[in-house]
Amino acid sequence: GDKIAHHGYVESGEFSVGDIATLSVDSVRRGLICKNHSATHLLQKALKTVLGDHVEQKGSFVSDGRLRFDFSHNQAMTAEEIAKVEKIVNEKITEAIPVETKVMTIDEAKKTGAMALFGEKYGEKVRVVMMGDFSKEFCGGTHVSNTSTIGTFKIVSEAGISSGVRRIEALTGEGALEYYKETEAELAKAAAAAKTEPAKLADKIEALLAEIKSLTAENKKLKDKIAKDAAGDALSGAEKVKDTSILKLSLSGADINSMRNLGDDYKAKLGNSVIIMASDADGKVSLLVMASDDAVAAGIHAGNIIKKIAPIVGGGGGGRPNMAQAGGKDASKIEEALAAGVEEAKNML
Structure with a gap:
């Protein structure tokens, strides 16, 4: 029907049947959730683009802090593949694509090429979320009105959770920027410990590893x-x-x-x-x-x-x-x- 039910619990006070209740939305939290949710749509299409059409959503979670996306794939993603997926999602964010939602019959939705969740049962009408020609999905959730609102997108982990299923965790917007800041700070600390500049840290580490290898060999000779x-x-x-x-x-x-x-x-x-x-x-x-x-x-x-x-x-x-x-x-x-x-x-x- 046309009714929406909300489930909750009473933290304080009391109310009775027939009382009028006022619902207020935490707009800041909702905005962060919208960014992460819309990013999962861009992520799924980017994964299909990089890894292939065998990729299917196996689960997802969005909060105001981060997003998680589970998908079908039989091996760990390479660093290059992860970088390509990240690049595609950030390009679509930068393109500032308007996000449209339309309610239509399921047959009309299928004709648009919209992706449905495998195994999910749908009614006669469905809601389709469209991000230009790049992403079209059956979805009833909240989203940004334009991909540029997401700000930026950063994958922080990729791992297997069961046979043939991988999981990506990612950050968007302010969360991604904070991650970059923390990573930059750690990089600066590591460079300082190695007595070099952050841009030269990899070369310094290689030199130190070579020195350690040489000293280890010399130590072995001395012990013998x-x-x-x-x-x-x-x-x-x-x-x-x-x-x-x-x-x-x-x-x-x-x-x-x-x-x-x-x-x-x-x-x-x-x-x-x-x-x-x-x-x-x-x-x-x-x-x-x-x-x-x-x-x-x-x-x-x-x-x-x-x-x-x-x-x-x-x-x-x-x-x-x-x-x-x-x-x-x-x-x-x-x-x-x-x-x-x-x-x-x-x-x-």
């Missing part, structure tokens, strides 16, 4: 050298049980990666062997047991050795037959743990 220096001429200390060499190493300042590299070196030199290592670095104990294929075939299980010795240094761990590691916190028990590891290896052979 520290581990080798700490091990010294350890090969002479290897104990042979049957055909398997058992070598224990107590290191200082070596991390687990350096220990692995050192273990690989000693395995290559000793052949059929099991290497039991411990290192105290930054107050933390690292244990590593590595075994050659021949040693594993002879009965060695690195994971079981680690399980036996890790509790001695107040830690725990495990792993595969050929390699296992653990962490601990009691460096004073390192020698005891290594000795126990050697005994456990002997028992396995």
Whole structure:
């Protein structure tokens, strides 16, 4: 019919059937909602233009603060696609297209090429919102009278929410301008921290990343050298049980990666062997047991050795037959743990 019902609740006072009520609209809030709503229409058409006609609306939300639009698409949008969609919407805003609404029969509406919401049921007459020849949609909501009123449009996120459905969140007008201001402020802070200008920040970051990569490689070399220096001429200390060499190493300042590299070196030199290592670095104990294929075939299980010795240094761990590691916190028990590891290896052979 021609009646409009409003649902609400009484915050204060009381009223009875037959009382006259005066309805007032929050014009500022309504205006912001209109901007976001009209922007969703421009957004949907822009998405179809950039991604293809398979794009269909799967849901939307508009408030005075932002807009959200869900649509069918099977993969994440690229940065280039997002930029193209943004550009199209902002171009249509700048073109200052008059927004018209017309009520017509559903057959007349379809002849105009207006988009209907898939799966939605409509009556004999529908309301069509038209933004020139660019966007025509069935819609009963509030809109701006001209696209220029939207001001500006900014996509702030694009993500998948379910299989084949993507979600865009965006800002318009004052909200978009505030977003630009905040982003510019963060960019200025980052540039200041990097001791450069905002326009040169990307180049500075690339240079810093290259420097970090180089320093990381140099740091790795130094750690490997520290581990080798700490091990010294350890090969002479290897104990042979049957055909398997058992070598224990107590290191200082070596991390687990350096220990692995050192273990690989000693395995290559000793052949059929099991290497039991411990290192105290930054107050933390690292244990590593590595075994050659021949040693594993002879009965060695690195994971079981680690399980036996890790509790001695107040830690725990495990792993595969050929390699296992653990962490601990009691460096004073390192020698005891290594000795126990050697005994456990002997028992396995």
